[in-house]
Amino acid sequence: MKKRIVLVLFTLFTLTAILAGCGGSAPKAPEKKAAAPLKELKVTYVKQPLNIPSIVDKANKTIVKGFEKDGTKVTFPEISSGAKQTEALAAGSLDIASCLGGTSAILAASNGADVKVVGIYSRAPKAFNIMVKDRAIKTTADLKGKRVVGPKGTILHQILAAALVKEKLTLKDVEFRSIGIPAAVNALLAGEADAALVAGADVLRAQRAGARILANGEGLVNATIVIGVSGKFLKEHPETVKKYMALHQESIDFMKKNQDKAFEFTAKETGLSPEDVKLMAPWYDFSTSITAKDLKDLEETQEFLLANDMQKKKIDIKSMIAEVK
Numbered sequence: 295m296k297k298r299i300v301l302v303l304f305t306l307f308t309l310t311a312i313l314a315g316c317g318g319s320a321p322k323a324p325e326k327k328a329a330a331p332l333k334e335l336k337v338t339y340v341k342q343p344l345n346i347p348s349i350v351d352k353a354n355k356t357i358v359k360g361f362e363k364d365g366t367k368v369t370f371p372e373i374s375s376g377a378k379q380t381e382a383l384a385a386g387s388l389d390i391a392s393c394l395g396g397t398s399a400i401l402a403a404s405n406g407a408d409v410k411v412v413g414i415y416s417r418a419p420k421a422f423n424i425m426v427k428d429r430a431i432k433t434t435a436d437l438k439g440k441r442v443v444g445p446k447g448t449i450l451h452q453i454l455a456a457a458l459v460k461e462k463l464t465l466k467d468v469e470f471r472s473i474g475i476p477a478a479v480n481a482l483l484a485g486e487a488d489a490a491l492v493a494g495a496d497v498l499r500a501q502r503a504g505a506r507i508l509a510n511g512e513g514l515v516n517a518t519i520v521i522g523v524s525g526k527f528l529k530e531h532p533e534t535v536k537k538y539m540a541l542h543q544e545s546i547d548f549m550k551k552n553q554d555k556a557f558e559f560t561a562k563e564t565g566l567s568p569e570d571v572k573l574m575a576p577w578y579d580f581s582t583s584i585t586a587k588d589l590k591d592l593e594e595t596q597e598f599l600l601a602n603d604m605q606k607k608k609i610d611i612k613s614m615i616a617e618v619k
Contacts, residue, residue: 332361335369339371342495345415346575346580347542348392376448379391379522389531390522391522394519404605411614411616415519416580418577419511422493423450423508425507426506427482440489441487442491443487443490455602456511456514460514475490478492483505536619539618549580
């Protein structure tokens with residue numbers, strides 16, 4: 295009997311040990327691997343019309359130094375055309391469009407590109423102007439039948455349309471020709487055009503040569519410029535986009551706290567005088583948060599593009615928004 299009891303106890307002890315061992319060696323769920331750090335981050339550098347945060351970043355190397363810690367090299371392709379920026383995003387040859395016109399982002403999205411707006415770069419209705427020389431042209435209504443030059447499908451073009459609508463006119467009531475801003479100013483000054491669509495430093499150049507501002511975006515178009523990425527890049531590298539936005543904010547903060555230095559950087563980079571930069575800087579709002587007013591402005595931009603046959607397919611503007619904080 296004693297032998298039986300000892301045998302039973304030994305068997306129970308052995309089974310308990312085996313079960314305990316099995317419990318401790320249960321297979322673990324595979325750990326989710328973190329995305330490997332990027333070897334290179336490609337961000338557009340656009341200094342015009344007066345992109346002070348980008349110029350400050352270039353001078354201080356804020357983004358470059360910030361990503362060096364991750365072993366990521368930052369390069370800055372200079373692609374100023376909105377259409378080319380969105381093409382590069384779609385192709386993967388560009389990661390972040392740091393300064394992208396709202397019109398370009400909407401057109402790309404409506405054509406099927408997976409473009410996401412992760413923040414606002416600037417709003418500057420006062421920086422985008424309709425300019426004239428002829429003293430007989432006193433209001434936008436006086437542009438009826440006149441020659442107007444400037445870049446088509448842009449914020450400036452939208453401001454012209456909005457200003458004409460306010461006077462119960464349309465773009466069909468003017469003779470419009472699409473050319474770049476510097477060429478538009480030259481055409482106005484040479485008498486080859488009656489009005490020019492002008493932005494940034496070219497406004498001062500035109501004024502000093504005798505032209506004047508007839509109207510700008512104030513009260514018409516908020517002139518929203520966005521920060522864009524591809525949906526694929528945002529999905530694969532959300533932390534990279536988040537870090538970029540934080541570093542971009544550092545440049546904005548530097549600009550606010552060290553205004554004279556920021557203006558000095560900008561003057562050197564653009565060829566303007568520090569006084570000119572100081573004069574133009576208040577035209578710009580560089581806060582990155584996307585507001586209800588920004589959404590409304592983007593929706594109105596879409597209506598402009600649709601009404602003027604530049605956009606065929608209407609999209610849900612909110613589907614483009616992927617704000618990163």
